[in-house]
Amino acid sequence: MIEGVDTSGLTEKIQRTLKLYDVVQVSAVKLAHYYVDILKARTPKKTGATQDSWTIHFHVVDGNTVVWEISPDGREKEVTFLEFGTKPHVIEPKAKEALVFEVEGEVVFAKKVFHPGTKPLGFVRLTQEDLNKEAGDLAQRLLKDLRNLWA
Numbered sequence: 001m002i003e004g005v006d007t008s009g010l011t012e013k014i015q016r017t018l019k020l021y022d023v024v025q026v027s028a029v030k031l032a033h034y035y036v037d038i039l040k041a042r043t044p045k046k047t048g049a050t051q052d053s054w055t056i057h058f059h060v061v062d063g064n065t066v067v068w069e070i071s072p073d074g075r076e077k078e079v080t081f082l083e084f085g086t087k088p089h090v091i092e093p094k095a096k097e098a099l100v101f102e103v104e105g106e107v108v109f110a111k112k113v114f115h116p117g118t119k120p121l122g123f124v125r126l127t128q129e130d131l132n133k134e135a136g137d138l139a140q141r142l143l144k145d146l147r148n149l150w151a
Contacts, residue, residue, distance in 0.1 A: 085120035
């Protein structure tokens with residue numbers, strides 16, 4: 001006579017495993033929102049438009065895996081300039097005959113302006129590094145919990 005396999009603890013372990021994945025998914029969503037707030041805080045705030053553009057996009061991949069990305073919707077060009085800086089360049093008016101801006105409270109008109117360039121800020125890369133570390137820590141905790149559960 002062949003005896004069956006004892007599966008009495010298997011159902012409980014599977015349920016606990018699924019709960020662990022749920023906890024990690026909730027933690028990952030919280031992590032995404034946390035890092036959007038970090039990016040907003042690190043983004044220079046001349047008008048606030050670039051700062052306010054940071055958005056989380058959630059994508060479902062393979063039917064049940066949720067992947068998210070954070071992007072500066074509609075402000076990618078501005079973020080690129082802030083992140084990597086700019087070389088010295090000439091600014092000329094696009095539609096008007098002159099550039100109009102304010103210097104020390106006085107309105108100034110110019111046909112063109114020589115911009116000295118800007119230094120790279122690197123705030124997106126810094127945030128990405130921080131996020132990668134924290135996401136890695138989250139994954140390591142999940143693996144440890146799974147090993148303990150199934151040991």
